[in-house]
Amino acid sequence: MPWAGTAGVFDTSTSFPIPSSSQERFLFRTIMPSEKIALTQTVQKGGCAAKVAATELRRILQQVGFPAAHPALMVDGRYFDDAAIYRVNEETALVQTLDFFTPIVDTPKLFGEIAAANALSDVYAMGGRPVTAMGILAFPLAALPEQVIVDVLQGASDKIAEAGANFVGGHSIDDDTLKFGLSVTGFVNPRQVWTNAGARPGDHLILTKALGTGTMTAAVKRQQLREEDIIEALDSMTAINNAIDCMSPDLQASIHAATDITGFGFSGHAMQLANASDVTLCIETGNLPRFDKTFHCLENGCLTKAHRTNAEYTTPHIDDSTLDALHKLLIHDPQTSGGLLLSVAPETSQTMLQALHTRFPSAVIVGTVHPHQDKAVQFA
Numbered sequence: 001m002p003w004a005g006t007a008g009v010f011d012t013s014t015s016f017p018i019p020s021s022s023q024e025r026f027l028f029r030t031i032m033p034s035e036k037i038a039l040t041q042t043v044q045k046g047g048c049a050a051k052v053a054a055t056e057l058r059r060i061l062q063q064v065g066f067p068a069a070h071p072a073l074m075v076d077g078r079y080f081d082d083a084a085i086y087r088v089n090e091e092t093a094l095v096q097t098l099d100f101f102t103p104i105v106d107t108p109k110l111f112g113e114i115a116a117a118n119a120l121s122d123v124y125a126m127g128g129r130p131v132t133a134m135g136i137l138a139f140p141l142a143a144l145p146e147q148v149i150v151d152v153l154q155g156a157s158d159k160i161a162e163a164g165a166n167f168v169g170g171h172s173i174d175d176d177t178l179k180f181g182l183s184v185t186g187f188v189n190p191r192q193v194w195t196n197a198g199a200r201p202g203d204h205l206i207l208t209k210a211l212g213t214g215t216m217t218a219a220v221k222r223q224q225l226r227e228e229d230i231i232e233a234l235d236s237m238t239a240i241n242n243a244i245d246c247m248s249p250d251l252q253a254s255i256h257a258a259t260d261i262t263g264f265g266f267s268g269h270a271m272q273l274a275n276a277s278d279v280t281l282c283i284e285t286g287n288l289p290r291f292d293k294t295f296h297c298l299e300n301g302c303l304t305k306a307h308r309t310n311a312e313y314t315t316p317h318i319d320d321s322t323l324d325a326l327h328k329l330l331i332h333d334p335q336t337s338g339g340l341l342l343s344v345a346p347e348t349s350q351t352m353l354q355a356l357h358t359r360f361p362s363a364v365i366v367g368t369v370h371p372h373q374d375k376a377v378q379f380a
């Protein structure tokens with residue numbers, strides 16, 4: 001039975017909301033087993049859908065006077081890329097990134113795994129490998145049992161270990177709502193950085209994960225679906241974006257540009273890559289991979305604010321005029337721990353796909369790169 005509940009009706013057999021009064025919260029914390037707490041019910045929005053909208057973020061950042069960039073800085077915040085790159089010497093550059101958000105799933109350990117996979121992703125999206133990670137934690141001490149945070153941190157620790165990196169510390173504050181993420185540092189060869197600015201006309205575009213985590217997790221938050229109904233999306237969000245280790249050095253060198261698809265949706269991140277590279281991306285929309293339940297959730301109106309703000313961000317710069325209503329929603333669906341979008345030399349794209357399929361079974365060619373035209377992204 002795919003639809004396990006009704007929106008607005010609370011299912012007390014599996015989870016409980018956090019009460020609002022401090023006395024009730026104290027009792028709740030004392031008596032409630034952590035596995036009975038549904039984390040998504042403790043926050044208003046979750047995951048990358050909670051990101052500040054791209055247009056607002058750009059407006060805010062433009063008003064800040066940042067210091068002059070050091071010559072060793074190869075990529076910084078001005079480029080709206082996935083991470084900053086600082087050249088240390090001829091062979092080594094630092095990759096630095098930071099990501100945190102509110103719970104996107106109900107189970108604490110799962111939330112930790114997803115938050116970690118999502119934060120690690122920006123290092124992989126630059127062609128780097130993570131080496132250290134630090135936890136950023138805001139936690140309602142009076143309201144949630146300690147075990148919740150132990151489980152969140154354990155989930156993150158397991159993912160960091162899987163990535164071959166080290167969990168070296170962090171910082172924690174008492175706050176009204178749970179927020180968790182990581183600051184991740186990695187290394188990359190400065191001659192082999194995958195920025196979002198290198199896509200070349202003729203390249204093939206590969207997307208490594210299916211789309212739909214925004215609408216499917218919205219369905220869980222509305223209690224229209226349970227976590228066990230969205231296993232495919234959970235497996236995808238907890239999969240670390242370590243694509244580089246699937247590839248031979250020649251394949252790695254054939255990647256001209258990369259980014260990861262997160263809160264601004266496929267449309268937003270594809271547009272940013274197109275603009276940074278001064279090209280137009282032509283997308284075969286029918287090829288975009290999606291989860292089995294993605295359209296079902298979109299049809300049932302499981303939308304977030306980010307669906308609207310992503311559409312506002314991209315609409316002037318994309319052509320989606322031939323798409324039906326569902327595909328228009330799909331391209332704006334905010335992803336959490338989404339896939340990599342790789343711009344690849346056409347002669348290697350098939351070999352690349354075979355290599356990627358060992359870890360990313362949904363990886364598929366979704367389009368091609370063309371010289372800059374009127375619109376940054378053309379959806380066919």
Ligand SMILES: Nc1ncnc2c1ncn2[C@@H]1O[C@H](COP(=O)(O)OP(=O)(O)OP(=O)(O)O)[C@@H](O)[C@H]1O
Pocket residue numbers: 048057061076077078079080081082083097098099122260261262263
């Ligand atoms: N509070 C902030 N201060 C300075 N720069 C910021 C801040 N928030 C975002 N930025 C910069 O804005 C740009 C866009 O941020 P965003 O978080 O969307 O990028 P991202 O890390 O690729 O996203 P994601 O982590 O979802 O993949 C990045 O260059 C980021 O460093």
Ligand SMILES: [Mg+2]
Pocket residue numbers: 081082122125259260261262
């Ligand atoms: Mg990113």
